[in-house]
Amino acid sequence: MSTVISPFMGEKPLNLSVRDIIALLKDVSELMLDLGLSSIILRNEEIAEEVLKLEPIVERLLEELSLKVIVSTRSLDDARDMVPFLSIAEMIRSISNSAADIANIVLEGISKLGEIPEVVSEFEGVVTVLKVEEGSYVDGKRLDESLIETKTGLRIIAIRRGDTWIFGPEGDEVLRGGDIIVVRGYKRGLGALRDMCRTRGEDVEEAK
Amino acid sequence: MMDRTRLILDLAYSALIYKGEEIISEIINLEDSIDESLVEIFYQILEGYKQGEISRDEAYAYLTIARSLEEIADSAYVIAKNIVHGFRPHPIIKKIIEESETSITVLYIPIGSLAVNKTIEEVVENYGKGVEIIAVKTGDHWIYKPSNNFVIRENDILIVKGSEESLEEFRRIIGAEEVLEGGED
Numbered sequence A: 001m002s003t004v005i006s007p008f009m010g011e012k013p014l015n016l017s018v019r020d021i022i023a024l025l026k027d028v029s030e031l032m033l034d035l036g037l038s039s040i041i042l043r044n045e046e047i048a049e050e051v052l053k054l055e056p057i058v059e060r061l062l063e064e065l066s067l068k069v070i071v072s073t074r075s076l077d078d079a080r081d082m083v084p085f086l087s088i089a090e091m092i093r094s095i096s097n098s099a100a101d102i103a104n105i106v107l108e109g110i111s112k113l114g115e116i117p118e119v120v121s122e123f124e125g126v127v128t129v130l131k132v133e134e135g136s137y138v139d140g141k142r143l144d145e146s147l148i149e150t151k152t153g154l155r156i157i158a159i160r161r162g163d164t165w166i167f168g169p170e171g172d173e174v175l176r177g178g179d180i181i182v183v184r185g186y187k188r189g190l191g192a193l194r195d196m197c198r199t200r201g202e203d204v205e206e207a208k
Numbered sequence B: 001m002m003d004r005t006r007l008i009l010d011l012a013y014s015a016l017i018y019k020g021e022e023i024i025s026e027i028i029n030l031e032d033s034i035d036e037s038l039v040e041i042f043y044q045i046l047e048g049y050k051q052g053e054i055s056r057d058e059a060y061a062y063l064t065i066a067r068s069l070e071e072i073a074d075s076a077y078v079i080a081k082n083i084v085h086g087f088r089p090h091p092i093i094k095k096i097i098e099e100s101e102t103s104i105t106v107l108y109i110p111i112g113s114l115a116v117n118k119t120i121e122e123v124v125e126n127y128g129k130g131v132e133i134i135a136v137k138t139g140d141h142w143i144y145k146p147s148n149n150f151v152i153r154e155n156d157i158l159i160v161k162g163s164e165e166s167l168e169e170f171r172r173i174i175g176a177e178e179v180l181e182g183g184e185d
Helices: A018-041 A045-071 A076-107 A148-152 A189-196 B002-017 B021-049 B056-084 B091-098 B122-129 B162-176
Strands: A001-006 A125-132 A155-161 A164-167 A180-185 B102-108 B132-138 B142-143 B159-161
Touching: A001 A018, A001 A045, A001 A148, A018 A045, A018 A076, A018 A125, A018 A180, A018 B002, A018 B122, A045 A076, A045 A125, A076 B056, A125 A189, A148 A155, A148 B142, A155 B159, A164 B102, B002 B021, B002 B056, B002 B132, B002 B142, B002 B159, B021 B056, B021 B102, B021 B159, B102 B162, B159 B162
Parallel strands: none
Antiparallel strands: A001 A164, A125 A180, A155 A164, A155 A180, B102 B159, B132 B142, B132 B159
16 A cells, blocks of 8 residues: 655644554665665765655654654553664664765765775665656556556656655556656666656756 | 665564564674674775775765664664563564564575575566565675576575465475574574
């Protein structure tokens, strides 16, 4: 099932179980790390920016987790049992901060730098972001109609529409011009996907 | 180091969400190896800088990346440690684990296993309906999310995700051995 989250949902509870929140925190913080690592390998500042845009989502989820923990604590014994949750929440915040540190290195101009030592950079497969342009082939198409996965071998793991994130989008999700899609897979499918997301007739900018 | 950091994070969360305590010892091993890599990277970068092979900006960038990776690995380790040690399992954690339909297990591939010299794709398609191989340890080297044409060798260790039944069936058919907690180092 896809989950839609925006950092500006205000006080409204997210209506998620503790399990859902932890599962979502797993997805979001792993995505931050994947995007951070991919931004280094692909030397891509746009990808690094998406890492920073996920930070408020992690904060929102952690806040929700803390609230649930507080609400379910009624005694000192309960409180003791809840300590692991707080520790886990703190660790997830630290993971999100480290991923942001990595992204900031890219934003500070890693493209000027030389080859990254191999011992640091061994990493297979990439996650990248693409913008759906208005009037492109996929604009207005449902994900399952777009045949993105069949044609490119890449899988859409998230969509950002303004401030709102859709994690694990379903086949009936309709792509719109301006959407930022996050895809996972291998570099070889990227060219084809780029063409599908681009308004016809524009200059083709080669991926480096 | 990126691969291993990515793996340790996946394993820690998996230990949190799914059933499977066997992976905790792998998490501890990985954390050790990432710590060692960080030291090695520090020395390499210092040496490279001294020799004039890398600039000050480059040294700063690489050190920050490596340190961030190591911090993530540390956090993952603490998450895993929280699950098994030090605290009574909280009812919510217990419920999370019991509700989970997905398990995760560590399998050792002995000589004579059906999986030996076959690609991940062949093994999963023929013997492992519904299971996902998330990592392979071959020698001392971890491969995170191995590609479909990766060939499994004897003595490899696989980390596999799936329902408890599908994992057990997969283990039985390929003739793999379960790696018990603390049993491998």
